[in-house]
Amino acid sequence: MSKLHFSGPLMLRLKSFATLNRIAISTYLRHAVGRRLAPDWDANLEIGIRFVRHQFTAAMTGGDIARGRLLFDSVQPETDDVYHVSQEPTADPKGCWYRPKGQGSGVTLLYLHGGGYTFHGGVSARYAAMLAHHTGAAVFAPDYRLTPEHPHPAQAEDAFAAWTYVTQTVAPKDIVVIGDSAGGHMSLMLLQTLKAQGLEQPSLCIGLCPWTDIGDRGASMRDNDRYDLVQGWMALKFGEWLDPQGTYGREALSPIYQDYRGTAPIYLQAGGREVLRDMIVEFAQVQQEKGADVSLDVWSDMPHVFQAYDGLKASSAEALENIVAAIKAHTEQK
CATH class of the missing domain: 3.40.50.1820 (Alpha/Beta hydrolase fold, catalytic domain)
Structure with a gap:
């Protein structure tokens, strides 16, 4: 994804942004040594999938679904497409x-x-x-x-x-x-x-x-x-x-x-x-x-x-x- 949309409590935004960066660094390193999740996927697509998967997991297993929803929504990757x-x-x-x-x-x-x-x-x-x-x-x-x-x-x-x-x-x-x-x-x-x-x-x-x-x-x-x-x-x-x-x-x-x-x-x-x-x-x-x-x-x-x-x-x-x-x-x- 090309850009990020932030919402909700600042601490959750920071937490999710840090998670996204960890996943991005890990993914770029994996791709550098030829370890792609799928051979036809670029790093950006893989980062987005792995990040959303992580956010779903954290939200669903955290014990507080209301807070989990806020966490999931705190950082949303988006494309550059503009919708009028x-x-x-x-x-x-x-x-x-x-x-x-x-x-x-x-x-x-x-x-x-x-x-x-x-x-x-x-x-x-x-x-x-x-x-x-x-x-x-x-x-x-x-x-x-x-x-x-x-x-x-x-x-x-x-x-x-x-x-x-x-x-x-x-x-x-x-x-x-x-x-x-x-x-x-x-x-x-x-x-x-x-x-x-x-x-x-x-x-x-x-x-x-x-x-x-x-x-x-x-x-x-x-x-x-x-x-x-x-x-x-x-x-x-x-x-x-x-x-x-x-x-x-x-x-x-x-x-x-x-x-x-x-x-x-x-x-x-x-x-x-x-x-x-x-x-x-x-x-x-x-x-x-x-x-x-x-x-x-x-x-x-x-x-x-x-x-x-x-x-x-x-x-x-x-x-x-x-x-x-x-x-x-x-x-x-x-």
């Missing part, structure tokens, strides 16, 4: 509109942010701005309740509330539901809520590196640990926090066990080096076999939520172009 987008906070439901400046699209995106249902900070706001900038669409991003303080069904209720809010002024045929990671899970589960209630579906659902099984699925959950900014154990912990008593169960809360025939078309993206890769690929296969309208693109060289690298990596830029193309294809034909 205005922000308009909302109170009910709590969230924010991201509107591209200049010529806009007739489509509205309901964006459900990632973070394992546990984190929500500057990285999510920048992701929303990135989507608004590239698609030319107004984006509404709700600030849904977080785990572990608020387990399921809080997030499902907040997703439906956000959908209800947006559809008060926008027809479902002009809405695309989109989410990354846990937000991808939330997007897919929202389709099931709408299906169960017999409500009109959005024009399209886009899952960006979506969490499709809250349990342990696929060899990539461990094989890709060394590459990814999210570890397999983290995904399992997020699942525990979502359903701490096992009240609802894995099958009820995992999209891969649902039936997506009759829902909106689904477009998925995944990174070949992310821990969720296998479950995303399997979700697409399972749903296609059932007859659901699901398509998937995989970028073999990329980690989790790689779209955020935007202009920094060719694969990320291509993924964003594919998102724009998918939105146009599914909204113009309505």
Whole structure:
């Protein structure tokens, strides 16, 4: 990443900045002797991945998740990409509109942010701005309740509330539901809520590196640990926090066990080096076999939520172009 965004308490900023520098020095030394994490990754990409992984680990194991969120958000690496987008906070439901400046699209995106249902900070706001900038669409991003303080069904209720809010002024045929990671899970589960209630579906659902099984699925959950900014154990912990008593169960809360025939078309993206890769690929296969309208693109060289690298990596830029193309294809034909 090319620049840093600082926020929160000064001591946490200093702590995170020191950590980033230690990781950077270590990575440059490793690259100098030919010990790259992946042969086709440069030092800057590796530094960013290792730093975010460290911050997630520290935040999730520190015993105080509120402080952990502040730590995670204290230093955020960003690309040099500039997004010409205005922000308009909302109170009910709590969230924010991201509107591209200049010529806009007739489509509205309901964006459900990632973070394992546990984190929500500057990285999510920048992701929303990135989507608004590239698609030319107004984006509404709700600030849904977080785990572990608020387990399921809080997030499902907040997703439906956000959908209800947006559809008060926008027809479902002009809405695309989109989410990354846990937000991808939330997007897919929202389709099931709408299906169960017999409500009109959005024009399209886009899952960006979506969490499709809250349990342990696929060899990539461990094989890709060394590459990814999210570890397999983290995904399992997020699942525990979502359903701490096992009240609802894995099958009820995992999209891969649902039936997506009759829902909106689904477009998925995944990174070949992310821990969720296998479950995303399997979700697409399972749903296609059932007859659901699901398509998937995989970028073999990329980690989790790689779209955020935007202009920094060719694969990320291509993924964003594919998102724009998918939105146009599914909204113009309505």
